[in-house]
Amino acid sequence: MDVSSIGTATRADGRVAGAAPDRASPRPERAAVLRERWFACSSALGWAAAAEWPDPEVEAVCAAATARYDSQAARERAVERALARWAGARASAGVGLAETLTDLAALSTAASGATDTDGSAVVEARASHRGPDGVRLLRAVSLAWTDVACGDIAETAAVDPLSGLASVRYLRTRLAEIYRAARAHGRAAGDDHALVVLALDVRDWRRVVPLSIAGDAAGVVFDAGESLAVVGRGTVVVLAPREGLPERAAVLRRLLTRRLAAAEGIVGSPSVRIARLPATHEGACALLERLRGQEPDPDHT
Template sequence: MGVRGTVTRRFGADGSRALRSRWRTTTMAAGWAFPADWPLAEVDEVCRAVLEERDPSAELHRLGAARAEAGAGLAETLLDLAALHAVLAEPAGATGVVSPCVDATPSRMLRSTALGWGDVMSSRAADCAAEDPLTGLATPAYLRTRLREVYAEARAAGRQDHVLVLVALDLSRTSGWSRVVAMTLLAGALKEVFDGGETVAALGSSVACVLLRRDRHLARALTNLRVLTADRLAVDPHVAPTGPVRVRLEELPPTCEDAVAMVAGLGR
């Protein structure tokens, strides 16, 4: 496209700084709400990619993510992108006010930026939710909250009474929707066996856990869980190949930070 040469001719040798300044001015004129939030390291990365005539998709993805992290909405983020495109599309020698148009922005630029923004927002939504909508199990974010409460209680009591029950399914012989069905059946069994206020959470696509107090009934509950899960899985021929559920006890580590790291690793 010769963008680098065009920008250099228009603004001089320091094209990156000039492009950034013109981009910012255009975005501000279009109604960017918080001028102090606009400058980001990712803006400079996009400018460099454009001036070097490289595909800026990766840089735009990172810019979209950074805008989401900073609190910018999608409409605002795409208007800023449209301002960049409008500046790049200006004829050489243009100095007047340019009006950005999102609809005129190339779809590849829009897609990269919107995906970056959407990835951050999807992650935030998952982290803020307390319950998985498909299985009804608590989310890892809620489990982390409960772990902090449990460790605070342990410090006050001078002892740790809680343990984790880890439950995993082998889903290597299933695919697609059958995986979701299998985890939903497992969730039903978990909530039936542990129905006394324990925290029953999903750690990953095939792993769940129960945070509970250790007591004399725990061994019987684990046996009941194995039997009930096997019965539930056997009913559906599409999920029966998951095989027997794997159940084990996991002692909590000394600190809450270690526990949070542990459950994050177990969910992978």
């Protein structure tokens, strides 16, 4: 399933012939040919609702797959990113994973024999869907689909479906209780509570195991009724009393480093930090959204 080889002619020295240096050159005519073939193949493989197949991300995949690049590696990265966005759009539209992967197979079929309007080849199929490139794309599509689908589930559930920890929705509810209690006593929520943020760089598809390990480690250190939740795809957050928190965070950092030493799917070192609660519950929810997007938060202690 090597759709990343669409529209290329590779020279004997390994470079892509006719590629524009350091940029992608769109070829809209070839993208249109691929889109029509893809739709035809998808319909033949059982796509039921023709009106629901078109999507802006379909156009983006076809554009990425048929553009000229300065290297094969650049093409592969562009196609993988486009397919990930496309898979997320399919999940958002309520398309199941099985149907999404069937549609991906239809793209592979379309990419294996498309020709331009002048009869020249749009596709140079160079690898079987059983090869490493096909596995890589299957992983990327499955991961992107799961991120969106499970994210939607986590928004409406109290428990994160992958890790078994509390969801971000539960944490928002718990924070609302903390803010109400603080207001009733004439205090700020941040006077008595803070967030411990465990950030893991888990871009790899095997992230579920290290995320579960991180949750277990947090549960060992914070075992007195604190709230533990998954926020985003690689972040665990603990809502805990401020008293003694720096010492407990240091213990968690050491335990986490030791337990994750042999885990696969980790890029770089995990981080543990303490984030002060904002002045309002709305601000706390905004902080959680930044953590979900793995954006750095400057307001931490």
